[in-house]
Amino acid sequence: MAENPSPDERVPIDELTPEEASRIIHSHRKVRYGTACWPCRQRKVKCDNKQPCENCVKREHPRLCSYKPNRSSTAKHSASAAPSEASVTNRKRTHSFSDSRPDESVRKVERQDSWPRTIASLDEPEPAGDRYLGQNSIPALLREQSSPINKGESVDIRQDMRSILGLDTSAPFPLMSAHHLQRMTQDISNELPSDREVMKLFRAYKEIPQPFWGFVMDIDDLESKLMVYLEDRSRSATNGVKSTKPVQASWLAILFAVLAVGSQYHESPYHIRTRDSQRYIQISFHFLRLGNFLLRPSFDSIQALLLTSFVLLNDMKAEASWALMGLTCRLAQSLGLHRTTPSDSRDSTPPNTQSKEMIRRRLWWSCVWHDTLTSLSFDR
Numbered sequence: 001m002a003e004n005p006s007p008d009e010r011v012p013i014d015e016l017t018p019e020e021a022s023r024i025i026h027s028h029r030k031v032r033y034g035t036a037c038w039p040c041r042q043r044k045v046k047c048d049n050k051q052p053c054e055n056c057v058k059r060e061h062p063r064l065c066s067y068k069p070n071r072s073s074t075a076k077h078s079a080s081a082a083p084s085e086a087s088v089t090n091r092k093r094t095h096s097f098s099d100s101r102p103d104e105s106v107r108k109v110e111r112q113d114s115w116p117r118t119i120a121s122l123d124e125p126e127p128a129g130d131r132y133l134g135q136n137s138i139p140a141l142l143r144e145q146s147s148p149i150n151k152g153e154s155v156d157i158r159q160d161m162r163s164i165l166g167l168d169t170s171a172p173f174p175l176m177s178a179h180h181l182q183r184m185t186q187d188i189s190n191e192l193p194s195d196r197e198v199m200k201l202f203r204a205y206k207e208i209p210q211p212f213w214g215f216v217m218d219i220d221d222l223e224s225k226l227m228v229y230l231e232d233r234s235r236s237a238t239n240g241v242k243s244t245k246p247v248q249a250s251w252l253a254i255l256f257a258v259l260a261v262g263s264q265y266h267e268s269p270y271h272i273r274t275r276d277s278q279r280y281i282q283i284s285f286h287f288l289r290l291g292n293f294l295l296r297p298s299f300d301s302i303q304a305l306l307l308t309s310f311v312l313l314n315d316m317k318a319e320a321s322w323a324l325m326g327l328t329c330r331l332a333q334s335l336g337l338h339r340t341t342p343s344d345s346r347d348s349t350p351p352n353t354q355s356k357e358m359i360r361r362r363l364w365w366s367c368v369w370h371d372t373l374t375s376l377s378f379d380r
Helices: 018-027 038-043 054-058 071-076 085-094 102-113 116-122 138-144 148-152 157-164 178-189 195-207 209-213 219-239 249-265 270-290 299-314 318-334 351-378
Strands: none
Touching (some): 038 054, 195 249, 270 299
């Protein structure tokens, strides 16, 4: 049986005003719900409409993947909820979506609790490598011209000149304030990757680029330290006790640079590889600044800079990679990597010393090789 038409529909079309026609159209409009799940709608990203969807699985909150959030309660309390709908919307805009994702917010808090072990390097300067000074350097020339009295008193002018040349400085990173570095570190702690993500990208790096390029001088040592770091981080988050085994900022710079390269070689969509790689290399460079790589370079910071240059090269920023490689070679020279360690007899040298010397040489030749490669691209 057909429904009786409403009084508005019985009015001739010629007599309808535009306002009345619009009101009739809106009265017959059906209420439609979004096709994307609730988290994807809030983040305004594409949803594959699965249960749970791929985005919710990747962000580790599949239980929040719902396509009908509070629909029953909305129907029951539609009259009382209508006046406050605008205020709720505004409140959601001002607050992050983490308020409606308790599991993820708790996870972020746990990661923050395990993070201060790395922030300690802000106040405690990292141990720098031995700085190399040539025979014709200013301190060496001044020492040769010093008076016999000063020589008899064992006054080391070469050592006194180190502070003047900026070699014995304990100053913080000169191009950014400590307060800004601290704030950036806290922001990074909110976006730490999960253990699964770390191991996935680390394996991608170890299996593909490392055998061919060899940026990390001792990949097995890095992997063993990574296992200890992840276990310690998980234990600190569970027990709520800060770790007594702090790691150096330059080591974290290597780790995140490895994750950046691993992201570029992982089997993921292009936009995801690019996004993750840029994110991790920015974190890596932050830890380089935190470790004061300009004033206190080390073997770890040199390796992290090599990886950073490689990421820029893969990201079609060859000239930036070339410029950064020049800085990397200079810092490597400041550690004396370009010079062999003098020894009376190689046969009498301890095996441990020979191994360190081999690592020094490999690191230096890696710098020279990649600097030559990028220079040939520009004929410079």
